[in-house]
Amino acid sequence: MTITRSHALTRTLRVLYWLPLGIAFTHYGYTVKTVRGRSMQPTLNPDTSTWDDIVVFDRLGVHSGKPIARGDVVSLRDPVDSRKMIVKRVVAVADDFVQTLPPYPDAEVFVPEGHIWVEGDEPFRTLDSNTFGPVPLGLVDAKLSYIIWPLHRIGPLNHPEPPISKMGVPRDSHWRDAMAAFERERKRQSRITTTPAESDKTPVP
Amino acid sequence: MTQSWFLAHATQFKVLRNVAVGCIHAVNIVCIFHLFKEHIGSPCLTDGPSMLPTFETTGEIAIESILSHRLAPYNLTRGELVSLRSPMKPNRIICKRIIGLPGDVVCVDPTGLKAPSREHVVVPKGHVWIAGDNAACSTDSRDYGPVSVGLIRGRIIARVCCLSMSVKIV
Numbered sequence: 521m522t523i524t525r526s527h528a529l530t531r532t533l534r535v536l537y538w539l540p541l542g543i544a545f546t547h548y549g550y551t552v553k554t555v556r557g558r559s560m561q562p563t564l565n566p567d568t569s570t571w572d573d574i575v576v577f578d579r580l581g582v583h584s585g586k587p588i589a590r591g592d593v594v595s596l597r598d599p600v601d602s603r604k605m606i607v608k609r610v611v612a613v614a615d616d617f618v619q620t621l622p623p624y625p626d627a628e629v630f631v632p633e634g635h636i637w638v639e640g641d642e643p644f645r646t647l648d649s650n651t652f653g654p655v656p657l658g659l660v661d662a663k664l665s666y667i668i669w670p671l672h673r674i675g676p677l678n679h680p681e682p683p684i685s686k687m688g689v690p691r692d693s694h695w696r697d698a699m700a701a702f703e704r705e706r707k708r709q710s711r712i713t714t715t716p717a718e719s720d721k722t723p724v725p
Numbered sequence: 726m727t728q729s730w731f732l733a734h735a736t737q738f739k740v741l742r743n744v745a746v747g748c749i750h751a752v753n754i755v756c757i758f759h760l761f762k763e764h765i766g767s768p769c770l771t772d773g774p775s776m777l778p779t780f781e782t783t784g785e786i787a788i789e790s791i792l793s794h795r796l797a798p799y800n801l802t803r804g805e806l807v808s809l810r811s812p813m814k815p816n817r818i819i820c821k822r823i824i825g826l827p828g829d830v831v832c833v834d835p836t837g838l839k840a841p842s843r844e845h846v847v848v849p850k851g852h853v854w855i856a857g858d859n860a861a862c863s864t865d866s867r868d869y870g871p872v873s874v875g876l877i878r879g880r881i882i883a884r885v886c887c888l889s890m891s892v893k894i895v
Contacts, residue, residue, distance in 0.1 A: 602875030658810030
């Protein structure tokens with residue numbers, strides 16, 4: 521009896537001893553979370569699925585200092601209520617000009633240094649930068665990289681790209697979904713005016 | 726053949742295994758210290774002139790309490806010192822004093838250096854107005870406006886005086 525109890529105790533202690541390594545991995549590496557809400561439809565939680573999406577959150581990509589690009593789906597602290605986490609798509613990064621959507625008071629806004637402009641994919645059911653303005657990068661928590669549930673939508677969460685359209689490849693529902701996502705992304709990006717980086721500028725002769 | 730080779734190098738494999746296990750233990754201990762520093766609190770060095778009468782320009786140690794902010798993120802008071810991520814440079818951690826809470830009307834710059842001294846703003850919900858103690862040499866809410874409470878890391882609860890080794894409550 522005492523032998524089994526001490527065995528259980530040592531096992532618990534061993535788990536407790538190794539726990540920091542696991543916690544650090546989820547904080548600075550990868551973690552898995554469920555996404556609730558409809559603001560990222562149809563990229564996440566589309567009406568066709570009966571489940572909430574379970575997604576791999578990539579914190580390594582944010583903490584390693586890799587710059588966040590336009591088109592990434594990120595999770596961030598709500599700037600208005602810091603206890604809440606929200607999932608949005610990055611539309612513009614620092615030094616871009618954005619043509620805003622209705623709730624925002626100004627027609628065009630400049631995204632300052634260290635900030636990003638985020639929007640939900642479903643413009644009618646989202647509280648995003650059009651309500652609270654540009655968001656500081658310090659609030660960004662993770663990049664969403666891979667959908668692992670539901671099984672029929674398993675796959676990486678890439679930037680929308682035009683689907684392959686050539687002779688012999690059937691234009692099924694997947695093709696139409698990919699095309700619609702690409703069209704939405706193009707529409708979003710048409711509202712952005714980028715300022716060229718210093719290295720891209722042509723030198724004055 | 727291969728078995729005899731493994732047997733011949735058994736001691737080397739044992740040493741290699743012990744080194745690998747030792748490395749994992751070391752990483753685990755580093756993780757313990759890091760998680761403690763990031764989630765509970767620790768002493769940290771302050772640098773820069775923006776908090777001048779409170780903190781010297783170099784070599785001051787402040788004690789940061791992160792857990793107390795995590796447990797009650799909206800339990801902030803005016804005049805409290807906080808550490809937060811800079812809204813402009815997300816990798817920098819800055820230390821400022823809270824001037825205005827959500828709903829307060831704040832004078833943007835009473836000194837008139839960066840804005841006319843008659844300009845007033847309302848601090849929006851979920852945001853605070855922060856300022857450095859050294860108004861002449863500080864980048865704060867006068868430059869970037871109210872900051873979200875989500876950027877705040879923790880409270881500065883005490884200052885360690887290096888020479889006399891005494892702790893003073895800020």
